[in-house]
Amino acid sequence: MNIVPLREGVLENIWPKFLLHDAVVTRYWDRIYGEYPEFQFALVDGGEIVAEGNSIPVHGRPAQFRDALLGVFERGGEPDRLCALAVMIAPSHRGRGLSRIMLEHMRGLSALFGGELVAPVRPTLKAEHPHVPIEEYAAWRREDGTHADPWLRTHERLGGQITGTADEAMLVEGSLDDWRSWTGVAFDHDGEYVVAGALVPVAVHDGRGVYREPCVWVEHALKRA
Numbered sequence: 301m302n303i304v305p306l307r308e309g310v311l312e313n314i315w316p317k318f319l320l321h322d323a324v325v326t327r328y329w330d331r332i333y334g335e336y337p338e339f340q341f342a343l344v345d346g347g348e349i350v351a352e353g354n355s356i357p358v359h360g361r362p363a364q365f366r367d368a369l370l371g372v373f374e375r376g377g378e379p380d381r382l383c384a385l386a387v388m389i390a391p392s393h394r395g396r397g398l399s400r401i402m403l404e405h406m407r408g409l410s411a412l413f414g415g416e417l418v419a420p421v422r423p424t425l426k427a428e429h430p431h432v433p434i435e436e437y438a439a440w441r442r443e444d445g446t447h448a449d450p451w452l453r454t455h456e457r458l459g460g461q462i463t464g465t466a467d468e469a470m471l472v473e474g475s476l477d478d479w480r481s482w483t484g485v486a487f488d489h490d491g492e493y494v495v496a497g498a499l500v501p502v503a504v505h506d507g508r509g510v511y512r513e514p515c516v517w518v519e520h521a522l523k524r525a
């Protein structure tokens with residue numbers, strides 16, 4: 301297995317369909333490959349890309365995930381840390397411990413910025429608890445003290461520390477027809493809808509659906525580790 305540069309995203313079926321419709325992310329995502337190629341990488345196993353990692357140098361800690369892109373492409377400023385954007389394991393290769401290799405590599409890349417890596421984490425199992433506030437979920441621990449969420453646990457095991465939570469890491473807005481085509485849900489009245497893969501309910505009002513995805517901030521400081 302080896303890590304190689306990644307020129308464009310190739311893995312499919314990673315995210316729920318609706319999540320591909322955040323306006324900021326669709327506007328800027330492709331530019332990370334052309335303008336920050338050294339921070340986009342893939343894990344290759346037997347000639348096949350089995351995982352992808354995306355990160356970007358930022359100036360100050362962004363407010364949340366989509367704000368990292370706004371900071372880089374709209375506000376600018378001298379980068380002083382690396383911000384994780386995504387780690388994606390091909391569905392058929394999950395459960396092999398590959399996420400750890402990807403995160404280790406990202407931590408290594410952050411050495412260029414004094415070893416500061418910040419990660420607006422999308423907790424894997426939050427979608428099973430859409431009504432639990434993110435602050436509460438971020439504090440869930442197992443009896444042995446390790447985090448209840450496997451992806452947060454992986455971050456912590458490598459030296460990351462949870463430092464807070466944020467709302468609107470992703471913002472997806474659309475007509476009810478958009479939402480029907482993304483999810484297969486009927487959306488036939490105003491109110492809150494639990495949708496597969498969504499970390500919080502989708503709010504429907506006056507013919508529009510709005511999804512505000514929260515995240516958990518994890519900070520890795522190599523100097524501290």
Ligand SMILES: CC(C)(COP(=O)(O)OP(=O)(O)OC[C@H]1O[C@@H](n2cnc3c(N)ncnc32)[C@H](O)[C@@H]1OP(=O)(O)O)[C@@H](O)C(=O)NCCC(=O)NCCS
Pocket residue numbers: 314385386387388389390393394395396397398399400421422423424450451453454
């Ligand atoms: C989140 C993700 C990167 C984790 O990678 P993975 O290869 O599945 O996980 P690993 O094999 O490295 O295991 C990491 C931990 O998750 C646990 N885990 C893996 N699959 C699990 C599942 N389906 N349910 C519960 N725990 C699971 C592992 O047991 C391990 O925990 P532990 O060793 O502390 O007990 C991967 O599932 C993924 O790509 N998901 C879709 C994209 C995404 O959400 N990325 C993260 C946000 S950027």
